[in-house]
Amino acid sequence: MNVRLNSPRALVLALSAAGVIGAVGAGAYTSANAVGSPTPAVAAPMVTMPDFSAITTRNGPAVVNISVTGTMKTSMEGVAGIPGMDPDDPMFEFFRRFQGQMGPRGKQPLQREMPVRGQGSGFIVSADGIILTNAHVVKDAKEVTVKLTDRREFRAKVLGSDEKTDIAVLKIDAKNLPTLSLGNTKELKPGEWVLAIGSPFGFENTVTAGVVSAKGRSLPDDSYVPFIQTDVAINPGNSGGPLINTRGEVVGINSQIYSRSGGYQGVSFAIPIDVAIQVKDQIVATGRASHARLGVAVQEVNQTFADSFKLDKPEGALVSNVEKGGPADQAGLRSGDVIRKVDGEPIVSSGDLPALIGQKKPGTKITLDVWRQGARQELSAKLGDASEKANAVAKNDERAGGGKLGLALRPLQPQEKREAAVESGLLIEDAGGPAALAGVQAGDVLLAINGTPAKSIEQVREVVGKADKSIALLIQRDGDRIFVPVRIG
Incomplete structure (x- = not known):
């Protein structure tokens, strides 16, 4: 973990104070010059700061320093x-x-083998010695030592670790330990004050504060977690420490930062405590955490896709591939479907889908709100287990394009169909104009256009002729499938 805090709050407070002075001054001027009864001035609300010292005094003893040793x-x-x-x-x-x-x-x-040492943070959630931290803090550790604020040290046992959510659960042999109260991430709001307690660079019980920047962030390679983004300073050693609200409740576990320099640049991410507790309960009960699997590859819906599929706005998860025999396939999902809701929960960004699915238990039945060929449909699916087969949920980047189509196509030969493992499609012999600008290449296989399987060149011409602003091409390249938006108007 790495982070540093740069915030314009001092300027905000200064401007707020100026606003108060201005309001009072204007009120006095009006009162002095009014004919008749003076109108009382309305003072602007005072800006109050939370008492971080009280929160730190109350919660600090439950935050621990974690030292690990291993070999490489x-x-x-x-x-x-x-x-x-x-x-x-x-x-x-x-x-x-x-x-x-x-x-x-x-x-x-x-x-x-060379000895390796590392440090991180954690916090006590049970008086009998259950501790939460990040999985990457204790990864490959041969020995884990937990140090309390009263300077006592304990050898810790790793009860379990879940790399998909970056959560690990430790146990130390102690009783009557101080614990932290757990909050509700759903009640957390952007702009709300939060603080972190941890051991950056080994400096134990260091306190940093900031605000919630956003919620529900999806990050590359972290599709199971809807991260909380903050501007709280997080640095190496802060990993696994608590993110605490002004009521003294843990709302997240500090996990990572976004940085181009390797140091803190004002963007840090925490795992929601709701996700962490789900994983913790499973690990304590069974020694491992399980995650559900839908069995689809999805990509972002941009404005070009929204125009192509006649969506009212560019939201949802566009299904680019369905795993054969998987839960999505059995539920009737197809390439070209846009998943807009899961059990009534809206899917705004494609990253919302894997995060939502990953938090559910295998075997759970869900209801999918799907947009297919210009109409809404409702499908039911029974989720699989991600541990039984590698989760095929993937987030692919869309490619931009514009103008006319510009493709040279021919039907696939029987041998080419077998090699590509497709029942129908057209081979793209040459790509020019907007199709090439959109990323289409010679040798790609065109499988569908605007969600309709591509069976003949005449059919493609017909669909293009009816399209207004853009079309969506489903292509296959080197065994992978992806939708490519192409603007034609």
Whole structure:
């Protein structure tokens, strides 16, 4: 974890104070010059700051420092093992790396285990020693030590770890420990004050504060978690520590930051406590956490797709591929469907879908609100288990395009159909104009256009002729399927 705090709150407070002065001054001027009864001035509401010291005093003792030790394998390559070559020679580094990769006489280099140490944070959720932290804090750890604020240290046991949500549960042999109260993430609002307590760079019980920037953020490679975004300073060692609201309740677990420099740049992310508690309860009961699986690949719905599929606004998760025999396939989902709601919960961004599905238990029955070929449909699905088969939920990037179609097409030969594992489709022999700008390439297989299977060149011409602003092409390339939006008007 890494972070740093840069906030214009001082300026905001200064402007607020100026607003109060202005309002009072204007009121006095009106009162002094009014004919008849003076109108009392209405003072602007005062800006009050939360008492972070009281929250810290009350909650600090339940936040712990976590030290881990483990090992990693390193090659025993030697820089001095290149006789007769000057270290300043431009080719020295090349041969050094080559020797390190191959070892003497082309053999693999010798390896040895080197000790590795790390630090993180955590917090106590049960007086008998249950502690929550990040999975990446204790990953590959051979020994985990928990240090309390009263300087007592305990050897901790890792009860379980879930990499999909980055949650780990520890247990120490102690009783009557201080604990933190748990809040409700659904009640959390953007702009609300929050603070973090942790051990950045090993500085125990460090307090940083900020505001909630947004909720429900989906991040690349973290599709199971609808993150809380804040501007609270999070740095290495803060990982696993609590994010606390002004009522002293834990609303999240600080997990990671967004940074181009490697240091804090004002954007940090926390795992909602609701997600963490679900995982914790499963790990305590069974030693592992399970997640549901729908079995679809989805991508974002942009304005071009919305125009193509006649959606009122660019929201939802566009299904680009359905896993054969999976829960989605059995429920009747198809490529080109746009999932707009799950059990009444709106899907605004495509990242909302995997986060929502991943929090449900395998075997759960859900209701999907789907947009298909210009009409709303309702489907029911029984979710599978993500641990039984790798989750096929993926978020693909859309490609932009514009103008006319510009494709040279021909029917697939029987052998090409078998190689591509498709029943129908058209081979794209050449792509030019807006189709090429949209990312379509020669050798792609056109499977569908605006959700309709592409069976003939005449059919494609007909669909393009009826289209208004844009069309959506479902193509297959190297075994992967993706929708590509192409503007034609």
